[in-house]
Amino acid sequence: MSSLFCSSIGKKLLMGLSGVFLMLFLLIHLTLNSFLLIPDGGEMFNAGAHFMATNPMIKIIEPVLAIGFLIHIIWGILLTVQNSKARGNDRYASGKKTAGVTWASQNMLVLGSTIFAFLILHLAHFWVKMKFVGDPLLEPVTMNIGGLETEVENAYALVNATFSYLWIVIVYAVAGVGLALHLSHGFWSSFQTIGFSNQLWRKRLTVIGNIYAWVVGLGFALIAVFQYLFFQ
Secondary structure, three states: OHHHHHOHHHHHHHHHHHHHHHHHHHHHHHHHHHHHHOOOOOHHHHHHHHHHHHOHHHHHHHHHHHHHHHHHHHHHHHHHHHHHHHHOOOOOOOOOOOOOOOHHHHOHHHHHHHHHHHHHHHHHHHHHHHHHHOOHHHOOEEEEEOOEEEEEOOHHHHHHHHOOOHHHHHHHHHHHHHHHHHHHHHHHHHHHHOOOOOHHHHHHHHHHHHHHHHHHHHHHHHHHHHHHHHOO
16 A cells, blocks of 8 residues: 555545545635625624634544645655656746646646645634634634524634735735636646546536636635725
8 A cells, every 4th residue: 555655646646635635625615714705793704713613523624634735745746856857858848838738737836835835824824823822813702603602712803804914915815816726727637636537527627627726716815805805
């Protein structure tokens, strides 16, 4: 088994599986973030954030998610280096556009590295404060959840204050576009790696992948922009 995952095929399989897992997470994360656009003073978002923070299944999934990110990043770098060595002097950067090869597929490492840098910033803005160091903006508020008065962290106040800075909103908007480009190739590539490799599914997954990629990428970007424009 270990030899399989050390092989080129095994690395691609891990990339595909981790990619599918992370794409499911992005949908869940986008759904929660969409609550930021509900004009209720942040109640729905705070309720959702409280559920994510206290649900036992989420606590189990969190380390799995972290491992998934690490696998995707490490194996992505290894595969890029391996493919680069295999091509030798026959590079995409020959000055001519290779037929059937998109810009995103040629620059997955650059896009992935950019998204990783943004991820570090994102974790510093929210996850580290919510999990470890705290923040005065997270001062608990009491709200009604399922008929019960429940004390929850005011995650909405932290997010809303963060998106009051234009430079942060610009970074998030650019990162959203970068994520969309990365996913536009990564979506069908992940499914192809785990078995959907025929031409019929390739065409379908390309269309579905482009829709998914831009809905998710622009979704994250627009949430930050709308927070800045309409919720301050």
